[in-house]
Each structure stands twice: as C-alpha cells, then as structure tokens.
Amino acid sequence: MESIPKILIVDDEKNIGFLLETFLKREGYEPFYVSTGQEALKIFDKQPFDLVLLDIKMPDIDGIELLKEFKRKRSNINVIMITAYPSIETAVEAMREEAFDYINKPLDLEELKQLIERALAREKKVSKTKVFHYGNIVARSPAMLRILETLPKIASTKANVLIMGESGVGKEIIAHAIHSLSPRSDKPFVTVNCAGIPETLLESELFGYKKGAFTGATTDRMGLFQSAHKGTLFLDEIGDLSLTLQVRLLRVVEEKRFKPLGSTQEIEVDIRLISATNQDLEQKVTAGQFREDLYYRLNVIPIRVPPLRERKEDIPVLVEHFLKKYSKELGKEVPKISSSALSFLMEYGFPGNVRELEHIIERCVALETGNIILPESLVISDFKKKKHLLKEEAQLPSEGIDLEKKLAQIEKGLILEALKRSKGVKKEAAKLLNLSFRSFRYKLQKHGLNKIDNNE
Numbered sequence: 174m175e176s177i178p179k180i181l182i183v184d185d186e187k188n189i190g191f192l193l194e195t196f197l198k199r200e201g202y203e204p205f206y207v208s209t210g211q212e213a214l215k216i217f218d219k220q221p222f223d224l225v226l227l228d229i230k231m232p233d234i235d236g237i238e239l240l241k242e243f244k245r246k247r248s249n250i251n252v253i254m255i256t257a258y259p260s261i262e263t264a265v266e267a268m269r270e271e272a273f274d275y276i277n278k279p280l281d282l283e284e285l286k287q288l289i290e291r292a293l294a295r296e297k298k299v300s301k302t303k304v305f306h307y308g309n310i311v312a313r314s315p316a317m318l319r320i321l322e323t324l325p326k327i328a329s330t331k332a333n334v335l336i337m338g339e340s341g342v343g344k345e346i347i348a349h350a351i352h353s354l355s356p357r358s359d360k361p362f363v364t365v366n367c368a369g370i371p372e373t374l375l376e377s378e379l380f381g382y383k384k385g386a387f388t389g390a391t392t393d394r395m396g397l398f399q400s401a402h403k404g405t406l407f408l409d410e411i412g413d414l415s416l417t418l419q420v421r422l423l424r425v426v427e428e429k430r431f432k433p434l435g436s437t438q439e440i441e442v443d444i445r446l447i448s449a450t451n452q453d454l455e456q457k458v459t460a461g462q463f464r465e466d467l468y469y470r471l472n473v474i475p476i477r478v479p480p481l482r483e484r485k486e487d488i489p490v491l492v493e494h495f496l497k498k499y500s501k502e503l504g505k506e507v508p509k510i511s512s513s514a515l516s517f518l519m520e521y522g523f524p525g526n527v528r529e530l531e532h533i534i535e536r537c538v539a540l541e542t543g544n545i546i547l548p549e550s551l552v553i554s555d556f557k558k559k560k561h562l563l564k565e566e567a568q569l570p571s572e573g574i575d576l577e578k579k580l581a582q583i584e585k586g587l588i589l590e591a592l593k594r595s596k597g598v599k600k601e602a603a604k605l606l607n608l609s610f611r612s613f614r615y616k617l618q619k620h621g622l623n624k625i626d627n628n629e
C-alpha cells in the first residue's frame with residue numbers, strides 16, 4: 174500500500190499557507206502548515222515529510238538558511254522554494270543549495286501541482302537506491318531502510334521496544350532516533366549500560382537512594398528512572414541484568430512506580446523503555462537466566478538490526494559519512510577513498526560492525542596526509558588483514574576462473590592505483606611497481622590507459 178505523501182508548507186503569510194493547505198488536501202496530499210522557521214525545524218525532525226514548500230523570505234530564519242538546514246538533516250529531501258521577489262541571485266542560490274525547483278508568487282497552482290508531481294516522482298525513482306539520512310543515521314541497504322522507515326510509527330506509540338543485534342550495529346543510535354521522533358523528544362533520553370556494573374551499584378544508579386540507605390550514602394540521590402521521567406530510558410545490554418534486578422525492573426514496568434533504596438515512599442514515573450541486547454534473550458529465557466514475563470514486557474516491539482556484513486550496501490555510504498564527519502572534526506579536506514580500499518572494506522567481515530568501520534575511518538582521516546585513501550591506510554589489525562588477504566588470494570570459485578583475465582584485471586587495478594598515488598607522474602608510478610619506464614608504457618598501452626593525459 175502506498176502512503177499519502179506528506180508535504181510541509183512553510184510561509185509567514187498565513188493566507189498563502191491556508192490556501193496551499195486547502196489546495197494540497199484537495200489534490201490528495203497530507204499537508205502540514207507552519208508560519209515560522211523555528212516551527213518548521215521542530216516539526217521537520219518529527220515527521221518524515223516527502224516534500225517541503227518553503228517561502229524564501231521568512232522573518233525569523235531566512236529561507237535559504239532553512240533550506241540548508243533541511244538538507245543537512247536529510248540530504249535527499251525535496252524542497253520547492255517559493256519567492257515573491259523573483260531574482261536571479263536567490264534562485265541560483267536556492268538551486269546551489271539543491272532545492273528541487275522554485276516557483277514565483279503570485280502562485281500559479283497548476284504550475285505548482287506539476288512541480289510537486291515531478292518532485293514526488295523523483296523521490297519514488299530514487300527510493301530504491303536512496304541513502305536514508307536521519308539525524309546521524311545513514312543507510313542504503315533494504316534491510317536498514319525497512320527498519321528506519323518504521324521508526325516514526327514506532328516513535329508515535331508508547332510501547333516498549335527491544336533492539337537486538339551484535340555489538341556496534343547501531344542499536345543505541347536507533348534508540349535515540351526513536352526518542353527524537355517521539356512526542357517525548359524534548360524530555361530526557363537516559364542511557365544505562367547494564368553490563369559490567371556490579372549489581373548493588375546498578376541498583377542504586379537505577380533507583381536512587383535516601384541518605385543513610387547504606388554506608389557512604391551521605392545525601393539523597395535521584396535514580397536514573399526518575400531522571401528519565403516523561404522521557405525515554407535506554408537500557409543497554411539488558412541480557413546482563415541480574416535476576417534480582419530483573420524482578421525490580423519488572424515491577425517498575427508493570428506498576429510504573431518504585432521505591433528508592435532506603436525509602437518508604439514510592440515514586441511514580443512515566444517512562445518509555447527501550448532495551449537493547451547483543452545476546453539471544455529467548456535462549457536465556459529457556460535457560461532460566463532471563464525472566465520470561467520481563468522479556469515479554471520489554472519486547473512489545475522487536476527490532477532486529479542485522480550485522481554490517483549482511484548489509485554491505487551500507488558500507489560505501491557509511492564510509493562517506495564518517496569521512497565527512499572526521500574531516501570536519503579535524504578541520505581537514507574530505508579525502509576520497511580509492512576503489513581498491515573500498516573493495517577491501519566491502520570484502521571485510523567487520524566483527525565489530527559499524528563501530529569498527531567508524532574507528533577505521535577515523536584513524537585514516539587522522540593519519541592520512543594525501544587526499545586519497547589507499548588500502549594500506551586502513552589500519553585493520555594486521556592479523557585480520559593478512560587472514561583476509563590470504564583468503565582473497567586463494568579464492569577459486571567452483572566454476573573456475575579465466576586466469577589471464579583475472580591477472581590482467583589485477584594488473585590494471587594496480588597500475589591505476591600507482592598512477593593515483595604518484596599524482597599521474599608516470600615515471601614515479603613505474604617505480605612504485607618496480608617496472609622500467611618502457612615496460613610501464615607498454616602496459617599502459619595494453620590496458621588502453623595510454624590516453625591518460627599526464628606528465629611523465
């Protein structure tokens with residue numbers, strides 16, 4: 174079933190806003206009108222709009238600034254600019270900031286209708302290969318897109334969510350997105366890591382204590398349950414929670430109230446619980462290590478995040494995302510990744526999932542001096558790399574291969590890499606490959622690369 178396209182209208186002239194709202198409803202869309210830039214930014218974070226109609230002249234935030242902000246938040250959002258003062262400069266600027274198009278006031282509704290249809294058709298065309306940007310989350314794999322598309326709906330309910338997946342797949346970032354999309358977004362998002370904290374400490378962290386509850390409790394302390402009141406509590410590594418704490422947690426989940434340690438008074442809380450685990454909780458339930466009743470209470474909406482090796486389409490977009498992120502942080506120009514380095518990453522198994530990829534790219538950006546990332550810049554533990562390369566070298570598909578062709582491909586790849594690294598200086602490229610200039614030139618010819626217009 175196709176959903177009705179949601180369109181955000183941003184215009185300080187209320188009569189135009191209402192006119193557009195009525196018009197779009199009549200055309201079968203779901204419009205949402207706001208009259209200020211501030212409101213627009215707020216609502217944009219909460220709803221998955223398909224298109225934005227944006228007035229270029231806004232009193233509180235300039236339309237172009239808003240456009241930039243929308244694009245920063247979701248680079249693939251289609252925005253049509255509305256302008257009362259047609260000027261080449263503003264139109265050019267809007268297009269430079271990647272607005273879909275612009276339309277002049279007084280509005281020609283027929284023209285607008287066609288523009289909207291074109292913009293939405295483009296959205297549909299690219300949706301199969303689109304890169305999803307939500308806040309800090311980027312994804313392209315169908316598996317992740319399916320998960321991300323459900324988040325606004327999940328966020329609009331109060332149901333508890335259990336996110337399952339290996340370490341580093343992005344469970345916390347998803348939990349955070351659910352919170353930001355929810356009506357609780359302006360209330361706290363509190364994270365608790367249930368692993369590695371001794372039971373008694375975790376208990377006092379979660380529930381807080383009264384002064385004198387135990388030796389060392391010199392003042393009252395508010396627990397995390399209370400800090401998350403009206404907001405979201407994210408319980409990471411829930412599988413590590415002791416059976417005693419599971420009982421206490423179950424009570425809070427069921428009764429929405431609890432007593433801090435040493436207190437006789439109950440505190441009522443209104444929290445949405447999102448839990449995460451990298452363990453097989455069902456198996457823990459069977460083994461008697463996790464309470465079944467608690468499991469069902471926490472797992473009202475399950476989200477299973479696949480490991481990165483099962484959604485390789487995400488690797489290139491994540492690489493690009495992290496390259497930009499860390500170049501910006503370090504004040505460097507964004508480097509490009511060579512095709513050989515990218516293919517290495519595409520083949521790699523990422524036992525540490527997205528976190529591992531993020532660290533690899535962070536290190537690369539920090540250490541890289543050139544503007545192209547080569548396979549050797551990827552600091553993956555040597556052991557893993559060697560094992561991986563050996564596997565690569567020894568791979569022979571069951572149907573066999575055309576050895577000559579394969580070797581020629583490898584040769585061409587290495588020649589291109591050498592040329593890149595030597596910035597096109599052929600003599601240096603030849604040196605990198607331990608070839609005489611003559612045989613290097615011969616090989617360029619053989620691979621049809623002799624047209625490369627570079628200095629020798």
Ligand SMILES: Nc1ncnc2c1ncn2[C@@H]1O[C@H](COP(=O)(O)OP(=O)(O)OP(=O)(O)O)[C@@H](O)[C@H]1O
Pocket residue numbers: 309310311312338339340341342343344345346347409449451491494527528531
């Ligand atoms: N789709 C994504 N887009 C951008 N960044 C991501 C994505 N997925 C994960 N990350 C980044 O990878 C790192 C690990 O993600 P996160 O902490 O959410 O994983 P996790 O599954 O909760 O890990 P753990 O089980 O170890 O707690 C974070 O820095 C996060 O920002």
